Amino acid sequence: MIRVILTDIEGTTSSISFVHDVLFPYAAEHLPGFVREYCDTPEVSGQLDSVAKDADVDRGDTEALIEILQTWIREDRKVTSLKALQGMVWEQGYQKGELQGHIYEDAAQYLQHWHDRGLRLYVYSSGSVKAQKLIFGFTTAGDFTPFFSGYFDTRIGGKKEPEAYRNILKELGVEAETVLFLSDVEAELEAAEATGMETAWLVRDGDLPETERFVARGFAEVDAALLQKR
Numbered sequence: 730m731i732r733v734i735l736t737d738i739e740g741t742t743s744s745i746s747f748v749h750d751v752l753f754p755y756a757a758e759h760l761p762g763f764v765r766e767y768c769d770t771p772e773v774s775g776q777l778d779s780v781a782k783d784a785d786v787d788r789g790d791t792e793a794l795i796e797i798l799q800t801w802i803r804e805d806r807k808v809t810s811l812k813a814l815q816g817m818v819w820e821q822g823y824q825k826g827e828l829q830g831h832i833y834e835d836a837a838q839y840l841q842h843w844h845d846r847g848l849r850l851y852v853y854s855s856g857s858v859k860a861q862k863l864i865f866g867f868t869t870a871g872d873f874t875p876f877f878s879g880y881f882d883t884r885i886g887g888k889k890e891p892e893a894y895r896n897i898l899k900e901l902g903v904e905a906e907t908v909l910f911l912s913d914v915e916a917e918l919e920a921a922e923a924t925g926m927e928t929a930w931l932v933r934d935g936d937l938p939e940t941e942r943f944v945a946r947g948f949a950e951v952d953a954a955l956l957q958k959r
Contacts, residue, residue: 731927731956732907734843735881735897737888738854740913741931742840743864747831749805752860755822756815757802761795763818773817779810807855809883816859823867830864833933837870839948843956844876853881853897853910855888889916891923898924909955911948918942929955 739748767773768791781788784797801811822828844850852861858880865873885900886893898905905925912918915938918928929951930944937944945951 730907731848731909733849733851733901733903733909735851735853735908735910735921735926737910737912737914737917737931738852738856738861738864740933741911742833742836743831744833745913751828751831752815752819753802753805755828756818757799759818759822760798760802760814763821764795764798764814765791767817773814776810776813780808783808783810807883807887809857812855812857812860812882816857816863819860819863823863828863828867830866830868832865832868832870832873833947834870835947835949837868837873839952840873840876842952848956849878849901850876851879851881851897851901852877853885853888853893855883858882888912888914889920891920894921894924894926898926909951911951915940915942927955 736742739745764773764777768777777794778788780786780794780797786793786797798811798814801808802815819828823830840850852865854861861880861882862874865877881897881900885896894910898908901908906927909927909929910918910921911929911931913931913933915930918930921928928942930940930942931947932938932944933946943954945954
């Protein structure tokens with residue numbers, strides 16, 4: 730019986746276009762000024778240490794670090810330090826009212842519905858935990874953070890690596906077959922399935938793939954096929 734739902738964000742609960750057309754450009758525009766202003770604060774300085782190490786750039790060259798970060802944004806690199814800094818920039822945007830998180834109508838409905846039914850909900854995204862809490866805390870439909878029991882980002886492991894899902898299972902202290910993972914990326918589903926988790930492939934747009942894996946257009950189909958009958 731499914732007792733835990735682990736969900737991706739981009740393409741699953743929220744549109745890919747919101748991330749790529751709103752969040753990434755906002756970070757690209759505001760990150761340089763943010764880094765210059767807060768580079769000496771412990772939270773930002775620690776992330777810049779990681780950027781310098783990962784990129785083999787002089788830690789004292791702030792402008793070079795900013796250029797590296799901008800390049801990573803353009804390339805959509807899944808670098809933990811970048812995701813952390815983006816989350817800090819987005820936090821300011823949400824708090825100023827310049828950003829509102831997108832959430833699909835069916836995702837909003839069923840996240841609340843599943844929570845009310847006693848299922849434990851968790852997020853696993855390449856975006857930082859801070860960014861995850863922001864997108865769900867400031868959605869166009871309200872604050873959804875009360876429905877989640879926890880959040881995981883790339884610090885737990887890469888999303889296409891089975892070891893990450895094993896680490897999540899250890900953190901949750903549950904059996905793999907009680908966890909349903911929702912994602913729009915097949916390689917992530919394969920990694921989760923390697924640990925014994927159940928999965929649902931969300932394909933919201935375009936043609937449905939030819940596959941034996943369970944595929945759904947939205948959360949209503951997931952609920953009807955995988956949760957109501959168990």
